[in-house]
Amino acid sequence: MSNVILEMKNIHKRFPGVYALKNVNFELRAGEVHGVLGENGAGKSTLMKVLGGIYNVDEGEIYIDGQNMAIHDVKDSQNAGVSIIHQELVLVPHMSVAENIFSGREPTGRFGFIKKDEMLGKAQQLLDSFNLGIDASQLVFKLNIAQQQMVEVARAISFNSKILVMDEPTSSLTEKEVKFLFKTIENLKSQGVGIVYISHRMSELFKISDRITVMRDGQYIDTKVTKETNVDELISLMVGRELTSYYHKIPHELGENALEVRNLTRTGIFRGINFSLRKGEILGFSGLVGAGRSEIMKSIFGLDQIESGEIYIHGEKVEIKSPSDAMNLGIALVPENRKDEGLIMKEQVGYNMTLRVLDEFITFISVNKIQENEIINTYVEKLGIKTANVLQLISNLSGGNQQKVVIAKWLAAKPQILILDEPTRGVDVGAKAEIYGIMNRLAQEGVSIIMISSELPEIINMSDRVVVVRNGSIAGILNREEFSQEKIMHMATGGM
Numbered sequence: 001m002s003n004v005i006l007e008m009k010n011i012h013k014r015f016p017g018v019y020a021l022k023n024v025n026f027e028l029r030a031g032e033v034h035g036v037l038g039e040n041g042a043g044k045s046t047l048m049k050v051l052g053g054i055y056n057v058d059e060g061e062i063y064i065d066g067q068n069m070a071i072h073d074v075k076d077s078q079n080a081g082v083s084i085i086h087q088e089l090v091l092v093p094h095m096s097v098a099e100n101i102f103s104g105r106e107p108t109g110r111f112g113f114i115k116k117d118e119m120l121g122k123a124q125q126l127l128d129s130f131n132l133g134i135d136a137s138q139l140v141f142k143l144n145i146a147q148q149q150m151v152e153v154a155r156a157i158s159f160n161s162k163i164l165v166m167d168e169p170t171s172s173l174t175e176k177e178v179k180f181l182f183k184t185i186e187n188l189k190s191q192g193v194g195i196v197y198i199s200h201r202m203s204e205l206f207k208i209s210d211r212i213t214v215m216r217d218g219q220y221i222d223t224k225v226t227k228e229t230n231v232d233e234l235i236s237l238m239v240g241r242e243l244t245s246y247y248h249k250i251p252h253e254l255g256e257n258a259l260e261v262r263n264l265t266r267t268g269i270f271r272g273i274n275f276s277l278r279k280g281e282i283l284g285f286s287g288l289v290g291a292g293r294s295e296i297m298k299s300i301f302g303l304d305q306i307e308s309g310e311i312y313i314h315g316e317k318v319e320i321k322s323p324s325d326a327m328n329l330g331i332a333l334v335p336e337n338r339k340d341e342g343l344i345m346k347e348q349v350g351y352n353m354t355l356r357v358l359d360e361f362i363t364f365i366s367v368n369k370i371q372e373n374e375i376i377n378t379y380v381e382k383l384g385i386k387t388a389n390v391l392q393l394i395s396n397l398s399g400g401n402q403q404k405v406v407i408a409k410w411l412a413a414k415p416q417i418l419i420l421d422e423p424t425r426g427v428d429v430g431a432k433a434e435i436y437g438i439m440n441r442l443a444q445e446g447v448s449i450i451m452i453s454s455e456l457p458e459i460i461n462m463s464d465r466v467v468v469v470r471n472g473s474i475a476g477i478l479n480r481e482e483f484s485q486e487k488i489m490h491m492a493t494g495g496m
Contacts, residue, residue, distance in 0.1 A: 003030040004066075005194045006051075006163055011060035013046055015396060020046045024060075024220045026213060028163065028194040033185060035209035035226070036198045038238055039428040041386040041398040043218040044198050045086075048165045052084040053077035064163070083161035085152050085169055093141035098123035100140055101155045126154050130180065145336070146173050146289045153181060157188070164188065165196040168399070170204060171425050174289045182208055200428050202231050214238050239430045248433075249462055250440045255279030257315065258448040259417055261300065264309035269295045270472040273309065277417065277448045282439060284463030285452040287492045292472040293452045294336055297419050301333040302326045313417075332415035334406050336422045336452070349397065350376045350390035353408045379408035384434050400427040407435070411442075418442065421452045436462060456485045468492050 006028040013021040021043050028034050036044045049055045051062065053074040062069050064080050071077050077084075091100045099106075101123045107115045123136035132150050140148060149169065156164060170178045185195060185208060199205055205212055206226060214221040214237040221237050257276045264273035270292040277283050285293045298304045300311060302322045311318055313329050320326050326333070353376050376390050383404040387397060394402060403423070410418065420439075424432045439449055439462065453459050459466055460483045468475045468491040475491040 004028070005030045005064065007061075007063040008047070008051065009061045009063070011047065011050060011062075012058045013043075013050055013055055014058055016392075018392075018396070020218050021050070022217075022219045024215070024218070026220065028196060030162070030192045030194050031189050032211065033189060033195045033197050033209045035205040035212040036196060036215065037200075037205065037212055037234060038215035038221075039400070039430050041217075041401055042215040042238075042428075044215055045167055045398065046218075047215070048084060048167060048196065048198065051077065051082055051163075051165065078159060078161075081162040082165070083156040083159045083163070084165040084167070085156045086167050089145075089148050089152060091140045091148055091151060094139060096120075096137050096139055097127070097134060097143070097151055098136040100151060101126065101136075101158055103155075123154075126158055127151075130154060130184065144290055146177060149173055150177060150181075153184070157184070161193070163194050163196070165198070167198045168200070169197075170199070170201065178204075202234065206231075216240055235429055238428070248436065248440065249282075250444060252280060252444050254281050254464065255446065258313070259300075260312040260315075262310040262312070264296065264299065264306055264311070266295070266299055266304065266307055269304075270299075270469075273474060275467050275474065275477060277450060278464075279448055280443050280446050281464045282443050282449045282451060282462055284459040284466040285450060285469060286454075286456065286459045286466055286488050287469035287475075289454065291469040291492070293469045294421055295472075296469070297333060297421060297450065297452065300326070301331060301419065303333075327413065330416035331419070332410035332413055332417070333419045334410055334421060334423060336425070347394060348391050349380075349385070349387050349394055349405060353379060353390070353405055354412060379412060382411075383408055383438065384431070400431050403427055404431065404435075407438070411438075415447065417448045417450070419450045419452075422454065423451060424453070424455070424458065432458075456488060459488065460485065470494055 004027050006026075008024065008026040011021050011024040024043065024047055026047065038044050046055065050057050051071070053071045053076050056072060062071055069076070069080050071080065092103070095103070098120045102119050107118045107122070109115055120136050127134050127136055130150065132147070132154070134143065134147055134151065140151065143151065149171070150173070153169065169181060173181065188195060197205070197209055209226045211223055212226055212229065212234065213223045214234060216238060224234070255278055258279045259277040261273055261275055265271045273296055275283070287293050295304065299306045300320065302320045302325050305321070311320055318329055320329070350372070354372060379385070380387065380390065385404045385408065386401050394405060397405070403425070407420075407423065424435055427435065439451070443449055451459070451462065464480055466478045466483060466488060468478070468488055470492055475494070478487065
């Protein structure tokens, strides 16, 4: 592990109004998993995008196998032996899995025609070697997020690169898929591949990494040998302060039922769904990926039509046929996939944040800029959103700050029932603490919250009750005194 295959020296990167990377140094050894840790906006993904040729470096040098490399675009990076699995999926949804894996590298015949059968065969062989159960001819948009994530992994590995960057690779994977990914990583290590592993999940970093580099505010802070450090030390380096506990559930009296769902059914997706949500309650929804949690919530919000069943708001039966109906009833949904479903990526931070409350500051053709700015500044401050200014494009924010903007957009609408689908996915520990604090405050103010989460510690520490979903049905509902990881997992898996 003494063979250094990558050195990034004195890297600087600036965007309009933002100094994203300041004199950053990083090294990677052959056969090493090097974790990169930092709050959202710390510069982790930006550093890797410089390595991947997505951003050109302003100052600094990149050495691969001791050679100074000029990386101006993605092709330069790939030719230098670098592959990157980005945090946000970059697959083409209406192309097949095989076409996505070999995009730009399709096998061709004498006259330049693509050998589709050969491409399909190679892609299927690669997928089968991972035991993924994915058909190479399947269109990507028909796969769930976890399957799409594994296609990204397969595509990156297909390049046979010596440097592989994984940016939050397990954010949408089941426990079984995570185990397989880790096995794949161990195989790549044994072949001398150097792996950069960006993750907010401390347990993963301690399980899979050899060293961990911490970044903060676009700067290199320190590098620790994994087995010689601990969670508290890393968090202190990452946030620049002690963070005693970011799970802090504030108990309070719950009110009457705000929402009641009776026998909700959508054939082939979920069936016989019954649960209630009280005023001021945080109701956790747990279960394996693909169990139907998000689909239930999308139907309640009117994005998908239910076939049978009844919904009651404050004791009155309601008809929800569209998101507009749901919003008029005081329901808000923060979706799991912020990039495709929660944000307009080509627009500014402020525009995205006020999209649901335009009528509060626009009258006919008159715009009350003072009131608009008050709304924006309130939620930038409340959620600790890191942005140069509210005119910055949302696409230039880190993933975690994008998530905060999605939450702010719906909070500005002052909902009475707030559905949060994986609200802290890809969010650092400091931002998690802020989001949990917001949830607590909202619950104390009487807002009823449904939180879908795949993180059991989050479910157990923040929920008043937990609904466990398995194969499109409710496997059980637990009160707080009944919570345990073992009990929830047993119900979610059916004892498997």
